[in-house]
Amino acid sequence: MMKSKENMVTVYIMGDAYNVPESSTIITAMEYSGFQLTTGVGCREGFCGACATIYREKGDYKLKGGLACQTVVTDGMTLAQIPFMPAEKPIYDLKELKPDINTIKELFPTIFRCVSCNTCTKACPQDIDVMDYIQALKKGNIAEAADISFDCIRCGLCALRCPAEIVQYNAATLARRLYGSYLAKKSPEVDESIEDIKAGKYDKELEELTKMDRKTLSEKYYARETKLR
Amino acid sequence: MYPDYMLESIKKVEQTRPQRFELAKKHGKQVYPPMGEKERGDILANYHPDYKDDALREVQVGPNKGEKLTAKVSDMLESHTRIDPKKFDLNKPDHVTDVLVIGAGSAGMSAAITAAGNGSKVIIATKLRLGDSNSMMAQGGIQAADQKDDSPILHYLDIMGGGHFDNKPELVKAFVKDAPSAIKWLSDLGVMFDKNPDGSMMVKPGGGTCRSRMHSTRDYTGAGICRVLRDEVYNLPDKIKYLEYNPVVELILDDKGQAAGAITYHLGTKQYSIIKAKSVIISTGGYGRLHIRGYETTNHYGATADGLMLAYRAGVKLLYMDSVQYHPTGAIFPEQIVGFLCTEKIRTMGAQPVNKNGELFVYPLEPRDVEASSFIRESHERNLGITTPKGLRGIWLDSPLVDMINGEGAINKYLPAMHRQYARFDIDIAKYPMLVFPTLHYQNGGIEINKDAETTIPGLYVAGEATGGVHGRNRLMGNSQMDLIVFGRRSGLHASERVKKGVKFGKMSLEHVYSYEKEVDEINIDKNKIAPILLPDYIPNHVKEKQVDTEYFGTLI
Incomplete structure (x- = not known):
């Protein structure tokens, strides 16, 4: 926990002023101020997208977005959390889809309203080129959209700021699933290993191992050859 | 960015890096001799937190009563229920x-x-x-023995050996x-999944594996x-x-x-x-x-x-x-990310743990408990760690080697989460090592x-x-x-x-709740101590004192 001897700054949480240690992130600043969080908080390490927050810094007119667990407070910062995005999410059966532009058109018609303002990209706390992947999707380039959007954590800040009402992160999720399931090159070695296991290739030896006494098993373990790629 | 005194130590890491790179070119991952059975046992007994005298405590209630468990787990299990079972009409489910x-x-x-x-x-x-x-x-990967040079037999042995x-x-x-x-x-x-150009799975080793069977989706595998x-x-x-x-x-x-x-x-x-x-x-x-x-x-x-x-x-x-599993590489600097995971994938891609003088002291891919124990020994007992301004001590994970071994841009491409995490605090892990120490990771x-x-x-x-x-x-x-x-x-x-x-x-029936309550009452547990805990409590004491009638979800004691 943070020590109170540290230099303090003032932050305005939903308008009210609180003194918090200057090294705080937005999450720890809120907790330091007495908020017991049940929403707008998740993994606390930048992987889950639960803590989307909008804030403004002293002397700046700009409304910025960030992850509360990753953003360090500044003196005079005013902030509010966006714990939930009431965004539209089309329901689909991946197995019924084709990995092409028609699928995108049908499930995400809003992306064709993109006005290329780049606000989504500026809003992204992961520094993803959100607009670029939306443009890729408009051209039916699913592989490119999947690649660019890969690090998306679905915090929702892009959709929140989009003047065209696009739900970028849901479109990106579909792009990645279409790529992973249809467009990525197949890995035949995986299927072959499954066949071998089904055919019982390892059954006898595995059975022996499960019955082996600790000493013999340990000897076998330390004697195994290591071959790393 | 790192303060000047850390940059002094980093200079030493940079000085030894070319030699260590040569070692990696020659021996692959095996840049330091792996420990045998006895060495593993010794280092765990001397340095792993589970082996400290007060690590375990006999639990006084429930099915494992009398057995020594991790002390904090025993504490939690000896708790009251959150509910009053009498108040629930189980015939009217919602x-x-x-x-x-x-x-x-x-x-x-x-x-x-x-x-x-x-x-x-x-x-x-x-x-x-x-x-x-x-x-x-989770970042690093997911194991499956699906490669030609591997088998479920070898996977079995690795799991059993790793689990003692x-x-x-x-x-x-x-x-x-x-x-x-x-x-x-x-x-x-x-x-x-990350794949090679021919479509086959791009696999890496992991700590304690004898084959490369770690599948991944960059460093966002989870x-x-x-x-x-x-x-x-x-x-x-x-x-x-x-x-x-x-x-x-x-x-x-x-x-x-x-x-x-x-x-x-x-x-x-x-x-x-x-x-x-x-x-x-x-x-x-x-x-x-x-x-x-x-x-x-x-x-x-x-x-x-x-x-x-x-x-x-x-x-x-x-x-x-x-x-308890302590992951060897938790961040200890900058302070905002203390305890955060630095994925094992950094080591599977060639990063080496080194001390404040830039010296290797352990095989980078020992099973986690062994690796973590060696970091504790190096930092504290041997006094070859680096201390942060907040007083934490750890060792360097020399991440720039990842790009040297796998080609420039490898960190950006395969470890984007890690790269981003440190870039947020103006540290480029393709150029500078990461300061790490074991962190509580897995049950x-x-x-x-x-x-x-x-x-x-x-x-x-x-x-x-x-x-x-x-x-x-x-x-x-x-x-x-x-x-x-x-x-x-x-x-x-x-x-x-x-x-x-x-x-x-x-x-x-909630009969089991009544009977467990009876056991907990018998050992005089404070009525306010309840579990499931639901959420941890990070409100500082000076604030909590003023939250006189606040109902806390978190019941950590």
């Missing part, structure tokens, strides 16, 4: 379903999708949002046999999997209903001793609900937020071992709850299950980190991600098969 899944990480969602696919109506009750879990945060041969053999056997089909299942669902499963759950609204911000606070049994449902508590509206279910699956994850021995943790905000408490109070035994033990993921209570299943036995007393990298899928699917399958066979309910 929801009725075939399968109830408690917790919505990758294990729970795999279970739900599998059970739904097998014809069951499913309800997921989860504490925070769908997908909010340790699963989402304490693993439950039937679970490990099921695990290694299911693993390749689990990879296929995930691929078909659209998980974007998210790469978990977000696909979540999208699939979203796509099955007719089959799977999910209740968010609704942690389960007690299980319901029937008077025949079968699982019959659970009671949930809504974190926002404070309402309790009764769910009646023919099969119940616990997939609530681990306990990092208990901050065992004061350690920082890599874990999710909700990782408070709720499932352990639920099952234990209902009478299920816990296995290997004397064994090695847990609720005992059989190969069908079933407990000793008929109809009660467990999957994922909440279980014990698969990993013995030490889990290897990438085997938790696979555990979630293998036993998530197994639990979903068997829970739904049970539904198909037909379940005859007896009278719904």
Whole structure:
């Protein structure tokens, strides 16, 4: 926990002023101020997208977005959390889809309203080129959209700021699933290993191992050859 | 950026780097001799936190009574229930379903999708949002022996050796046999595994593996999997209903001793609900937020071992709850990311741990408990660590080697999460090493299950980190991600098969809550100490003193 001897700054949480240690992130600043969080908080390490927050810094007119667990407070910062995005999410059966532009058109018609303002990209706390992947999707380039959007954590800040009402992160999720399931090159070695296991290739030896006494098993373990790629 | 005194030490790391790079070119990953059985035993006994005198304490109540468990776990288990059982009319359930899944990480969602696919109506009750879990945060990889130079036999040996041969053999056997089909299942669902240009899986080694069998989705492997499963759950609204911000606070049994449902508590509206279910699956994850021995943790905000408490109070035994996993490489600088995970994948791609003089002191890919112990020895006993301005001490993980070994840009391409994490604090890990020390990471033990993921209570299943036995007393990298899928699917399958066979309910009952309460009363536990804990409590004392009548979710003591 943070020590109170540290230099303090003032932050305005939903308008009210609180003194918090200057090294705080937005999450720890809120907790330091007495908020017991049940929403707008998740993994606390930048992987889950639960803590989307909008804030403004002293002397700046700009409304910025960030992850509360990753953003360090500044003196005079005013902030509010966006714990939930009431965004539209089309329901689909991946197995019924084709990995092409028609699928995108049908499930995400809003992306064709993109006005290329780049606000989504500026809003992204992961520094993803959100607009670029939306443009890729408009051209039916699913592989490119999947690649660019890969690090998306679905915090929702892009959709929140989009003047065209696009739900970028849901479109990106579909792009990645279409790529992973249809467009990525197949890995035949995986299927072959499954066949071998089904055919019982390892059954006898595995059975022996499960019955082996600790000493013999340990000897076998330390004697195994290591071959790393 | 690093302060000047750290940059002085980094200069020494830079000086030894060319030699160490030559070593890597010559010997691959084996730049330092791996430890044998005796050396491993010695270093664990002397330096691993589990071996400290006060690490364990006999638990005084419940099915493991008299057994020595991790002290903080014993503390938690000796707690009162959150509910007054008298106030619940179990004949009036708010929801009725075939399968109830408690917790919505990758294990729970795999279970739900599998059970739904097998014809069951499913309800997921989860504490925070769908997908909010340790699963989402995993970075490095997922193990499966699906390569030509590998086999389930070798995978079996690695798991058993890594777990000090304490693993439950039937679970490990099921695990290694299911693993390749689990990879296929995930691929078909659209998980974007890293692949070589010819389509074959791009695999890396992990600590304690004898082959390269670590599959990954960059360094977002957990998210790469978990977000696909979540999208699939979203796509099955007719089959799977999910209740968010609704942690389960007690299980319901029937008077025949079968699982019959659970009671949930809504974190926002404070309402309790009764769910009646023919099969119940616990997939609530681990306990990092208990901050065992004061350690920082890599874990999710909700990782408070709720499932352990639920099952234990209902009478299920816990296995290997004397064994804690500290991940060797937790960040200790900058202070905002202290305790955060620096994925093992950094080492599998060639990064080397070195001391303040830039010297190698351990094989970079020992099993985690051994690796972590060697970091503790180097930092403290040998006094060759680097101390942060906040007084923490650790060693360097020399990450720039990753680009030297794998080509410029490798960090950016394959470790984007790590790169981003440090870039946020103006540190480029392609140019500068990372300061690390062990951090509380994983619950090695847990609720005992059989190969069908079933407990000793008929109809009660467990999957994922909440279980014990698969990993013995030490889990290897990438085997938790696979555990979630293998036993998530197994639990979903068997829970739904049970539904198909037909379940005859007896009278719904909370008798187990009454009788556990009696045991807890007998040892005079403070009435305010309750579990499941639900959420940790990070409000500072000077504020809490003024929150006179605040109701805390977090009951950490």
